[in-house]
Amino acid sequence: MSSLADLSEVVGFFSYSREDDEAFKGTLSSLRDAIQRELSAQLGRSKTTFRLWQDREAIAPGRLWEAEIKTAVEQASFFIPIVTPRAVNSRYCKFEFEAFLAREHGLGRTDLVFPLLYMRVPALEDEALWRNDPVLKIVGSRQYVDWRQFCHLDVRTTAVGEAIERFCNTIVEALREPWISPEELRKQQEIEAQHRAEEERRAEVARRAEEEKQRAEAARLAEEEKRQSDAARRAAAKQRRAESARLKEEEKRRTEAARQAEEERQRAEAARPAAEEKQRAEAARLAEEEKRRAEATRLAEGEKRRAEAARLAAEEKQQAEAAQLAEQERLKAEAARQAEEQRQQDEAARLAEQGMRRAEAGRVAARLLDEEKQQAEPARRAEAEKRQAEDLKTRIENLKTRIDIRLMRWLSR
Numbered sequence: 001m002s003s004l005a006d007l008s009e010v011v012g013f014f015s016y017s018r019e020d021d022e023a024f025k026g027t028l029s030s031l032r033d034a035i036q037r038e039l040s041a042q043l044g045r046s047k048t049t050f051r052l053w054q055d056r057e058a059i060a061p062g063r064l065w066e067a068e069i070k071t072a073v074e075q076a077s078f079f080i081p082i083v084t085p086r087a088v089n090s091r092y093c094k095f096e097f098e099a100f101l102a103r104e105h106g107l108g109r110t111d112l113v114f115p116l117l118y119m120r121v122p123a124l125e126d127e128a129l130w131r132n133d134p135v136l137k138i139v140g141s142r143q144y145v146d147w148r149q150f151c152h153l154d155v156r157t158t159a160v161g162e163a164i165e166r167f168c169n170t171i172v173e174a175l176r177e178p179w180i181s182p183e184e185l186r187k188q189q190e191i192e193a194q195h196r197a198e199e200e201r202r203a204e205v206a207r208r209a210e211e212e213k214q215r216a217e218a219a220r221l222a223e224e225e226k227r228q229s230d231a232a233r234r235a236a237a238k239q240r241r242a243e244s245a246r247l248k249e250e251e252k253r254r255t256e257a258a259r260q261a262e263e264e265r266q267r268a269e270a271a272r273p274a275a276e277e278k279q280r281a282e283a284a285r286l287a288e289e290e291k292r293r294a295e296a297t298r299l300a301e302g303e304k305r306r307a308e309a310a311r312l313a314a315e316e317k318q319q320a321e322a323a324q325l326a327e328q329e330r331l332k333a334e335a336a337r338q339a340e341e342q343r344q345q346d347e348a349a350r351l352a353e354q355g356m357r358r359a360e361a362g363r364v365a366a367r368l369l370d371e372e373k374q375q376a377e378p379a380r381r382a383e384a385e386k387r388q389a390e391d392l393k394t395r396i397e398n399l400k401t402r403i404d405i406r407l408m409r410w411l412s413r
Contacts, residue, residue, distance in 0.1 A: 002184075004077045004107075005043055005175040011075045012039065012052040012171075015096045016082035020118070027151070028082055028118075029054065031164075034155040035080065038168040043175070052080070066095065073099040078112045078171055083144065084119040088135050097135050111174050114167070115144035118151050145170075344410055351406050358399045365392060 004010070014032045021028040036052040043050060053072045069092075073079075079100040087093045104112050115138075123129040123136055130136035145167055150160045180188065268275075369388040373381045 002181070003176045003179045004112075005172065007077065008049065009075075010043060010045060010050045010077055010175070011072070012036075013073055013076040013079045013096065013100060014052050014054045014082075015079065015087070015093055015100075016054075017084055017086040017090050017093060018055075020082070020084050020086050024151075027155070030155045031082075034161070034164050035168060038164050039171060042168055042172045069096055070099055073103050076100060076103060077107075077175060078114060079104070080171075081113070081115050081139070083115050083117045083121060083124070083139050085121055088121055088123070088133065094135050097138055101138065108180065109177075111177075113138065113142050114171055114174075115139045115142055116147045116167070117144050118147050120148060340413070344413060347406075347410050351403065351410070355399070355403055362392065362396060362399075 014035070016028045016032075032052055032054050036050075039052065040046070040050045053076060055069065073096065079096075081087065081093065081097065100113065104110065117124070117139075121136070123133060124140060127140065130140040147163070150163055153160050155161070155164070365388075369385065369392070372388075373385045375381075
Protein backbone atom coordinates (compact mmCIF):
# COMPACT_ATOMS: atom_id res chain seq x y z
CA MET A 1 0.00 0.00 0.00
CA SER A 2 1.37 3.41 -0.98
CA SER A 3 1.37 6.72 0.91
CA LEU A 4 1.15 10.42 0.07
CA ALA A 5 4.93 10.60 0.45
CA ASP A 6 5.23 8.19 -2.51
CA LEU A 7 3.52 10.56 -5.01
CA SER A 8 5.63 11.55 -7.99
CA GLU A 9 5.35 15.18 -6.84
CA VAL A 10 4.54 16.19 -3.28
CA VAL A 11 2.95 19.63 -2.95
CA GLY A 12 2.14 21.49 0.25
CA PHE A 13 0.05 24.65 0.67
CA PHE A 14 1.37 27.49 2.85
CA SER A 15 -1.59 29.71 3.86
CA TYR A 16 -0.84 33.12 5.44
CA SER A 17 -1.80 36.79 5.40
CA ARG A 18 0.33 38.92 3.07
CA GLU A 19 -0.18 41.90 5.34
CA ASP A 20 1.41 39.90 8.22
CA ASP A 21 4.36 38.99 6.01
CA GLU A 22 4.85 42.59 5.00
CA ALA A 23 4.42 43.81 8.60
CA PHE A 24 7.07 41.34 9.81
CA LYS A 25 9.34 42.17 6.84
CA GLY A 26 9.15 38.81 5.10
CA THR A 27 9.55 36.69 8.20
CA LEU A 28 6.67 34.38 7.16
CA SER A 29 8.18 33.90 3.70
CA SER A 30 11.49 33.01 5.36
CA LEU A 31 9.65 30.56 7.60
CA ARG A 32 8.04 29.01 4.53
CA ASP A 33 11.49 28.64 2.90
CA ALA A 34 12.94 27.00 6.02
CA ILE A 35 10.00 24.58 6.28
CA GLN A 36 10.35 23.71 2.60
CA ARG A 37 14.07 22.99 2.99
CA GLU A 38 13.48 20.81 6.07
CA LEU A 39 10.60 18.87 4.51
CA SER A 40 12.51 18.40 1.26
CA ALA A 41 15.42 16.99 3.24
CA GLN A 42 13.30 14.68 5.41
CA LEU A 43 11.35 13.38 2.41
CA GLY A 44 14.50 13.04 0.31
CA ARG A 45 13.01 15.22 -2.45
CA SER A 46 14.44 17.74 -4.88
CA LYS A 47 12.93 21.04 -5.99
CA THR A 48 11.39 19.33 -9.00
CA THR A 49 9.51 16.73 -6.92
CA PHE A 50 8.61 18.78 -3.85
CA ARG A 51 7.37 22.33 -3.34
CA LEU A 52 5.55 24.26 -0.64
CA TRP A 53 3.10 26.47 -2.48
CA GLN A 54 2.96 30.23 -1.59
CA ASP A 55 0.73 32.66 -3.47
CA ARG A 56 3.39 35.38 -3.65
CA GLU A 57 5.73 33.12 -5.59
CA ALA A 58 3.24 30.94 -7.48
CA ILE A 59 0.63 33.42 -8.80
CA ALA A 60 1.89 35.55 -11.69
CA PRO A 61 0.59 39.10 -12.05
CA GLY A 62 -2.75 39.33 -13.89
CA ARG A 63 -3.79 35.71 -13.11
CA LEU A 64 -7.10 34.99 -11.38
CA TRP A 65 -6.00 34.26 -7.82
CA GLU A 66 -9.06 32.16 -6.87
CA ALA A 67 -8.59 29.82 -9.82
CA GLU A 68 -4.88 29.56 -9.13
CA ILE A 69 -5.43 28.90 -5.42
CA LYS A 70 -8.07 26.31 -6.19
CA THR A 71 -5.73 24.60 -8.64
CA ALA A 72 -2.89 24.66 -6.10
CA VAL A 73 -5.14 23.30 -3.35
CA GLU A 74 -6.30 20.45 -5.61
CA GLN A 75 -2.61 19.46 -6.02
CA ALA A 76 -1.68 19.87 -2.34
CA SER A 77 -1.10 16.90 -0.05
CA PHE A 78 -0.98 18.93 3.19
CA PHE A 79 -1.96 22.39 4.42
CA ILE A 80 0.02 24.74 6.74
CA PRO A 81 -2.09 27.72 7.88
CA ILE A 82 -0.33 30.56 9.74
CA VAL A 83 -2.89 31.58 12.36
CA THR A 84 -2.94 35.32 13.17
CA PRO A 85 -5.80 37.76 13.78
CA ARG A 86 -5.44 39.07 10.19
CA ALA A 87 -5.50 35.54 8.75
CA VAL A 88 -8.61 34.68 10.73
CA ASN A 89 -10.40 37.77 9.37
CA SER A 90 -9.14 37.32 5.80
CA ARG A 91 -11.65 36.04 3.27
CA TYR A 92 -8.76 34.70 1.20
CA CYS A 93 -7.52 32.56 4.07
CA LYS A 94 -11.08 31.37 4.69
CA PHE A 95 -11.36 30.41 1.01
CA GLU A 96 -8.06 28.49 1.20
CA PHE A 97 -9.18 26.70 4.34
CA GLU A 98 -12.48 25.62 2.82
CA ALA A 99 -10.86 24.58 -0.46
CA PHE A 100 -8.29 22.37 1.27
CA LEU A 101 -10.89 20.77 3.56
CA ALA A 102 -12.69 19.63 0.42
CA ARG A 103 -9.35 18.34 -0.93
CA GLU A 104 -8.62 16.54 2.34
CA HIS A 105 -12.04 14.91 2.26
CA GLY A 106 -11.39 13.82 -1.33
CA LEU A 107 -8.13 12.20 -0.23
CA GLY A 108 -10.01 10.30 2.45
CA ARG A 109 -7.93 11.79 5.27
CA THR A 110 -8.56 13.96 8.34
CA ASP A 111 -4.98 14.65 9.49
CA LEU A 112 -3.42 16.83 6.75
CA VAL A 113 -3.97 20.30 8.28
CA PHE A 114 -1.04 21.52 10.45
CA PRO A 115 -1.86 24.98 11.93
CA LEU A 116 0.88 27.26 13.35
CA LEU A 117 -0.41 29.74 15.97
CA TYR A 118 1.92 32.63 15.09
CA MET A 119 0.25 35.34 17.20
CA ARG A 120 -2.27 35.42 20.03
CA VAL A 121 -5.87 35.15 18.80
CA PRO A 122 -8.20 35.92 21.74
CA ALA A 123 -11.19 34.17 20.14
CA LEU A 124 -9.18 30.92 20.03
CA GLU A 125 -8.97 30.96 23.83
CA ASP A 126 -12.76 30.84 24.18
CA GLU A 127 -14.27 27.60 22.89
CA ALA A 128 -17.73 29.13 22.59
CA LEU A 129 -16.27 31.74 20.21
CA TRP A 130 -13.96 29.59 18.07
CA ARG A 131 -16.62 26.96 17.53
CA ASN A 132 -18.82 29.59 15.85
CA ASP A 133 -16.00 30.86 13.58
CA PRO A 134 -15.55 28.85 10.34
CA VAL A 135 -11.73 29.26 10.33
CA LEU A 136 -11.05 29.00 14.07
CA LYS A 137 -13.30 25.96 14.29
CA ILE A 138 -10.87 24.12 12.01
CA VAL A 139 -7.82 25.36 13.96
CA GLY A 140 -9.34 24.64 17.37
CA SER A 141 -10.41 21.12 16.44
CA ARG A 142 -6.93 20.22 15.07
CA GLN A 143 -3.68 19.83 17.02
CA TYR A 144 -2.06 23.19 16.28
CA VAL A 145 1.55 24.18 17.14
CA ASP A 146 2.07 27.25 19.31
CA TRP A 147 4.71 29.34 17.43
CA ARG A 148 4.33 32.57 19.39
CA GLN A 149 7.65 32.18 21.21
CA PHE A 150 9.46 32.04 17.84
CA CYS A 151 7.66 34.82 15.94
CA HIS A 152 10.36 37.43 16.77
CA LEU A 153 13.34 35.11 16.26
CA ASP A 154 15.34 34.66 13.11
CA VAL A 155 14.53 31.38 11.38
CA ARG A 156 18.27 30.67 11.24
CA THR A 157 18.57 30.39 15.01
CA THR A 158 19.05 26.96 16.54
CA ALA A 159 15.84 27.08 18.61
CA VAL A 160 13.70 27.93 15.58
CA GLY A 161 15.52 25.34 13.47
CA GLU A 162 14.84 22.61 16.02
CA ALA A 163 11.18 23.64 16.26
CA ILE A 164 10.90 23.52 12.45
CA GLU A 165 12.46 20.05 12.47
CA ARG A 166 9.93 18.78 15.04
CA PHE A 167 7.08 20.40 13.12
CA CYS A 168 8.23 18.82 9.84
CA ASN A 169 8.60 15.40 11.52
CA THR A 170 4.89 15.51 12.30
CA ILE A 171 4.04 16.35 8.68
CA VAL A 172 6.30 13.62 7.29
CA GLU A 173 4.82 10.98 9.61
CA ALA A 174 1.34 11.92 8.41
CA LEU A 175 2.41 11.80 4.75
CA ARG A 176 3.93 8.34 5.22
CA GLU A 177 0.74 6.87 6.66
CA PRO A 178 -0.70 4.15 4.39
CA TRP A 179 -3.05 5.72 1.87
CA ILE A 180 -5.10 4.78 -1.16
CA SER A 181 -5.31 7.37 -3.89
CA PRO A 182 -8.73 8.42 -5.23
CA GLU A 183 -7.94 6.65 -8.52
CA GLU A 184 -6.97 3.45 -6.73
CA LEU A 185 -9.97 3.81 -4.44
CA ARG A 186 -12.22 4.31 -7.45
CA LYS A 187 -10.69 1.26 -9.14
CA GLN A 188 -11.15 -0.78 -5.98
CA GLN A 189 -14.73 0.39 -5.73
CA GLU A 190 -15.31 -0.48 -9.39
CA ILE A 191 -13.75 -3.92 -8.84
CA GLU A 192 -15.83 -4.41 -5.72
CA ALA A 193 -18.93 -3.26 -7.64
CA GLN A 194 -18.09 -5.74 -10.39
CA HIS A 195 -17.57 -8.46 -7.78
CA ARG A 196 -20.87 -7.56 -6.15
CA ALA A 197 -22.60 -7.57 -9.56
CA GLU A 198 -21.01 -10.93 -10.35
CA GLU A 199 -22.03 -12.25 -6.95
CA GLU A 200 -25.55 -10.93 -7.48
CA ARG A 201 -25.63 -12.49 -10.96
CA ARG A 202 -24.41 -15.82 -9.59
CA ALA A 203 -26.88 -15.53 -6.76
CA GLU A 204 -29.67 -14.81 -9.27
CA VAL A 205 -28.62 -17.80 -11.39
CA ALA A 206 -28.46 -19.94 -8.25
CA ARG A 207 -31.85 -18.61 -7.14
CA ARG A 208 -33.40 -19.38 -10.51
CA ALA A 209 -31.78 -22.82 -10.53
CA GLU A 210 -33.08 -23.37 -7.01
CA GLU A 211 -36.56 -22.24 -8.07
CA GLU A 212 -36.41 -24.56 -11.09
CA LYS A 213 -35.23 -27.34 -8.82
CA GLN A 214 -38.05 -26.59 -6.40
CA ARG A 215 -40.59 -26.57 -9.24
CA ALA A 216 -39.24 -29.90 -10.52
CA GLU A 217 -39.30 -31.25 -7.00
CA ALA A 218 -42.87 -29.99 -6.58
CA ALA A 219 -43.87 -31.67 -9.84
CA ARG A 220 -42.15 -34.88 -8.76
CA LEU A 221 -43.83 -34.74 -5.38
CA ALA A 222 -47.20 -34.11 -7.08
CA GLU A 223 -46.64 -37.06 -9.39
CA GLU A 224 -45.51 -39.16 -6.45
CA GLU A 225 -48.55 -38.02 -4.51
CA LYS A 226 -50.77 -38.94 -7.45
CA ARG A 227 -49.14 -42.37 -7.74
CA GLN A 228 -49.47 -42.90 -4.02
CA SER A 229 -53.11 -41.80 -4.17
CA ASP A 230 -53.84 -44.20 -7.04
CA ALA A 231 -52.00 -46.98 -5.22
CA ALA A 232 -53.89 -46.20 -2.03
CA ARG A 233 -57.17 -46.15 -3.94
CA ARG A 234 -56.40 -49.50 -5.58
CA ALA A 235 -55.24 -50.91 -2.24
CA ALA A 236 -58.44 -49.67 -0.58
CA ALA A 237 -60.57 -51.30 -3.31
CA LYS A 238 -58.59 -54.52 -2.96
CA GLN A 239 -58.95 -54.34 0.82
CA ARG A 240 -62.71 -53.78 0.49
CA ARG A 241 -63.00 -56.81 -1.79
CA ALA A 242 -60.90 -58.88 0.61
CA GLU A 243 -62.98 -57.66 3.55
CA SER A 244 -66.19 -58.57 1.72
CA ALA A 245 -64.84 -62.05 0.94
CA ARG A 246 -63.71 -62.42 4.56
CA LEU A 247 -67.14 -61.43 5.86
CA LYS A 248 -68.81 -63.91 3.52
CA GLU A 249 -66.41 -66.62 4.67
CA GLU A 250 -67.02 -65.76 8.35
CA GLU A 251 -70.76 -65.85 7.77
CA LYS A 252 -70.39 -69.23 6.14
CA ARG A 253 -68.27 -70.48 9.06
CA ARG A 254 -70.75 -69.14 11.60
CA THR A 255 -73.61 -70.89 9.78
CA GLU A 256 -71.67 -74.15 9.67
CA ALA A 257 -70.69 -73.78 13.34
CA ALA A 258 -74.33 -73.15 14.28
CA ARG A 259 -75.39 -76.24 12.32
CA GLN A 260 -72.73 -78.38 13.96
CA ALA A 261 -73.64 -76.99 17.38
CA GLU A 262 -77.29 -77.88 16.83
CA GLU A 263 -76.37 -81.41 15.74
CA GLU A 264 -74.12 -81.77 18.78
CA ARG A 265 -76.94 -80.51 21.03
CA GLN A 266 -79.32 -83.03 19.55
CA ARG A 267 -76.83 -85.86 20.02
CA ALA A 268 -76.16 -84.70 23.58
CA GLU A 269 -79.87 -84.53 24.25
CA ALA A 270 -80.26 -88.09 23.00
CA ALA A 271 -77.31 -89.31 25.11
CA ARG A 272 -78.24 -87.29 28.22
CA PRO A 273 -80.19 -90.05 30.20
CA ALA A 274 -77.35 -92.57 29.79
CA ALA A 275 -74.82 -89.91 30.68
CA GLU A 276 -76.75 -88.93 33.78
CA GLU A 277 -76.84 -92.56 34.94
CA LYS A 278 -73.15 -92.87 34.27
CA GLN A 279 -72.50 -89.65 36.18
CA ARG A 280 -74.49 -90.92 39.18
CA ALA A 281 -72.51 -94.20 39.21
CA GLU A 282 -69.27 -92.28 38.89
CA ALA A 283 -70.32 -89.99 41.73
CA ALA A 284 -71.08 -92.97 43.97
CA ARG A 285 -67.72 -94.52 43.11
CA LEU A 286 -65.93 -91.27 43.82
CA ALA A 287 -67.77 -90.89 47.16
CA GLU A 288 -66.71 -94.40 48.19
CA GLU A 289 -63.10 -93.70 47.22
CA GLU A 290 -63.17 -90.42 49.12
CA LYS A 291 -64.51 -92.21 52.19
CA ARG A 292 -61.69 -94.81 52.00
CA ARG A 293 -59.09 -92.07 51.56
CA ALA A 294 -60.49 -90.16 54.56
CA GLU A 295 -60.33 -93.31 56.74
CA ALA A 296 -56.78 -94.03 55.63
CA THR A 297 -55.85 -90.40 56.29
CA ARG A 298 -57.40 -90.57 59.77
CA LEU A 299 -55.50 -93.77 60.62
CA ALA A 300 -52.29 -92.33 59.30
CA GLU A 301 -52.81 -89.16 61.29
CA GLY A 302 -53.41 -91.21 64.50
CA GLU A 303 -50.26 -93.21 63.84
CA LYS A 304 -48.35 -90.02 63.21
CA ARG A 305 -49.57 -88.47 66.47
CA ARG A 306 -48.55 -91.58 68.40
CA ALA A 307 -45.11 -91.57 66.81
CA GLU A 308 -44.72 -87.89 67.57
CA ALA A 309 -45.73 -88.46 71.21
CA ALA A 310 -43.19 -91.29 71.51
CA ARG A 311 -40.50 -89.11 69.94
CA LEU A 312 -41.27 -86.24 72.30
CA ALA A 313 -41.21 -88.62 75.32
CA ALA A 314 -37.85 -90.01 74.21
CA GLU A 315 -36.45 -86.51 73.69
CA GLU A 316 -37.70 -85.41 77.11
CA LYS A 317 -36.11 -88.50 78.73
CA GLN A 318 -32.82 -87.80 76.97
CA GLN A 319 -32.94 -84.19 78.07
CA ALA A 320 -33.64 -85.23 81.68
CA GLU A 321 -30.75 -87.72 81.62
CA ALA A 322 -28.45 -85.15 80.07
CA ALA A 323 -29.47 -82.60 82.71
CA GLN A 324 -28.85 -85.17 85.47
CA LEU A 325 -25.39 -86.02 84.07
CA ALA A 326 -24.56 -82.35 83.70
CA GLU A 327 -25.57 -81.72 87.33
CA GLN A 328 -23.46 -84.65 88.49
CA GLU A 329 -20.47 -83.40 86.55
CA ARG A 330 -20.99 -79.94 88.00
CA LEU A 331 -21.12 -81.32 91.56
CA LYS A 332 -17.97 -83.38 90.95
CA ALA A 333 -16.18 -80.38 89.55
CA GLU A 334 -17.29 -78.25 92.49
CA ALA A 335 -16.14 -80.89 95.00
CA ALA A 336 -12.79 -81.23 93.20
CA ARG A 337 -12.39 -77.47 93.18
CA GLN A 338 -13.19 -77.18 96.90
CA ALA A 339 -10.81 -80.08 97.69
CA GLU A 340 -8.06 -78.44 95.65
CA GLU A 341 -8.66 -75.13 97.40
CA GLN A 342 -8.52 -76.88 100.83
CA ARG A 343 -5.30 -78.72 99.84
CA GLN A 344 -3.72 -75.47 98.67
CA GLN A 345 -4.74 -73.74 101.89
CA ASP A 346 -3.29 -76.63 103.98
CA GLU A 347 -0.06 -76.61 101.98
CA ALA A 348 0.23 -72.87 102.42
CA ALA A 349 -0.36 -73.18 106.17
CA ARG A 350 2.21 -75.99 106.37
CA LEU A 351 4.77 -73.98 104.45
CA ALA A 352 4.07 -70.98 106.63
CA GLU A 353 4.48 -73.12 109.78
CA GLN A 354 7.76 -74.48 108.45
CA GLY A 355 8.89 -71.00 107.69
CA MET A 356 8.02 -69.86 111.17
CA ARG A 357 9.88 -72.85 112.68
CA ARG A 358 12.94 -72.18 110.57
CA ALA A 359 12.80 -68.54 111.49
CA GLU A 360 12.60 -69.51 115.20
CA ALA A 361 15.53 -71.93 114.70
CA GLY A 362 17.44 -69.16 113.08
CA ARG A 363 16.72 -66.89 115.99
CA VAL A 364 17.84 -69.58 118.49
CA ALA A 365 20.96 -70.31 116.46
CA ALA A 366 21.70 -66.64 116.35
CA ARG A 367 21.27 -66.38 120.11
CA LEU A 368 23.57 -69.36 120.70
CA LEU A 369 26.13 -67.95 118.33
CA ASP A 370 25.99 -64.72 120.23
CA GLU A 371 26.66 -66.52 123.47
CA GLU A 372 29.53 -68.50 121.91
CA LYS A 373 31.01 -65.37 120.51
CA GLN A 374 30.93 -63.80 123.93
CA GLN A 375 32.71 -66.78 125.54
CA ALA A 376 35.39 -67.54 122.85
CA GLU A 377 38.58 -65.68 122.33
CA PRO A 378 38.40 -62.63 120.24
CA ALA A 379 40.09 -64.18 117.22
CA ARG A 380 38.25 -67.47 117.38
CA ARG A 381 35.11 -65.66 118.25
CA ALA A 382 35.51 -63.49 115.24
CA GLU A 383 36.33 -66.46 112.99
CA ALA A 384 33.51 -68.49 114.39
CA GLU A 385 31.11 -65.63 114.09
CA LYS A 386 32.16 -65.23 110.50
CA ARG A 387 31.65 -68.92 109.75
CA GLN A 388 28.38 -69.01 111.63
CA ALA A 389 27.21 -65.93 109.85
CA GLU A 390 28.11 -67.44 106.52
CA ASP A 391 26.48 -70.73 107.44
CA LEU A 392 23.41 -68.98 108.73
CA LYS A 393 23.30 -66.91 105.59
CA THR A 394 23.57 -70.05 103.47
CA ARG A 395 20.85 -71.81 105.46
CA ILE A 396 18.62 -68.77 105.23
CA GLU A 397 19.23 -68.56 101.49
CA ASN A 398 18.44 -72.26 101.11
CA LEU A 399 15.34 -71.86 103.24
CA LYS A 400 14.22 -68.88 101.19
CA THR A 401 14.85 -70.82 97.99
CA ARG A 402 12.81 -73.82 99.22
CA ILE A 403 10.05 -71.50 100.37
CA ASP A 404 10.05 -69.72 97.01
CA ILE A 405 9.94 -73.03 95.08
CA ARG A 406 7.04 -74.33 97.15
CA LEU A 407 5.19 -71.09 96.85
CA MET A 408 5.67 -71.14 93.05
CA ARG A 409 4.45 -74.76 92.90
CA TRP A 410 1.45 -73.94 95.01
CA LEU A 411 0.64 -70.89 92.98
CA SER A 412 1.04 -72.80 89.72
CA ARG A 413 -1.59 -75.31 90.85
